Amino acid sequence: MMLAETLEACQAEAFRRLARGVADRLCPFHTPTLATIGDDGAPELRTLVLRGFDPAARTLRLHTDARSGKVAELSRDPRCALHLYDPAAKLQLRIAGRASVHGEDAVADAAWAASRPFSRMCYAILPAPGTQVDAPPPAPRDAESGRGVFRVILLRFDRLEWLELAAGGHRRARFAWGEDGLSESCWLVP
């Protein structure tokens, strides 16, 4: 029994699982991996929390700190990729698109307003993330002073690959979108 039998069902199931990844903190899709191009041109990747998904706009929302390496990297090259893997479902999604970074606009204001105090605290850390220190710093206690460095990453994707592993034959499908919506939908050899 595969998760989806048709291309349409694969796309619908991928979108359904992205939405569940936002809502369900225990779901593996809650913590995807974001890849960017580092300042030396080599790839960089790290876990982020999937905070939002707008299926109509095909945007995924992630939160970060203005002082993080990924903000600098996305400013230089907004092309990025997101990877999600559910070992129990044996399902991988590979997503590619471009990111915009929001700090002082309504997107960031809304995300900050909806965030919990515990989540806000990490943005209050000093000195900046990635700074070398003599000992691990304690967790910040201040939930509000981090607003200035809080950033929202909106990843608008135009490519999605579905890969479901199964003993009877893996299933791999590619979806791409252009200005007029879905432009490609096909099976690939896995």
Place this chain on the structure above:
Amino acid sequence: MMLAETLEACQAEAFRRLARGVADRLCPFHTPTLATIGDDGAPELRTLVLRGFDPAARTLRLHTDARSGKVAELSRDPRCALHLYDPAAKLQLRIAGRASVHGEDAVADAAWAASRPFSRMCYAILPAPGTQVDAPPPAPRDAESGRGVFRVILLRFDRLEWLELAAGGHRRARFAWGEDGLSESCWLVP
């Protein structure tokens, strides 16, 4: 209670968990994410199975198909990154280094000889992985004919970042190696 209290303990625990990732198929470190630079310069990433780890050489072993995009990508730019995340342990490892691809040498012969028939079958698939097809192809039944396209990726890493999440304060550490061994070992602001 943190997984490791000192820099030395972080490095030892990271290496121990890489070894466990090879041996334990149920461990999240068994299926890391590999990032490469795609042919358009944007990042590409996908799940692979961690097949081997040589701590003395700092090499991680992964298997792939000569016809896959990642082999072409690593031929153009061997710089790559590997990401491992254990949600239960709240531990992330970020690994960076350079990959070599092996097909017709002792490294590949040994890896093929040690692989199971079930693992060998996927290399027998036709046409090449990534080819557009009208319907998902069935799983190949032939365990031997794939040897010609079987490839080993050896990722030799020179940088490793440890990140352990904890309510009392996250712990982040960076390790780097040069020609004479460990060249950097420090705490970072998380």
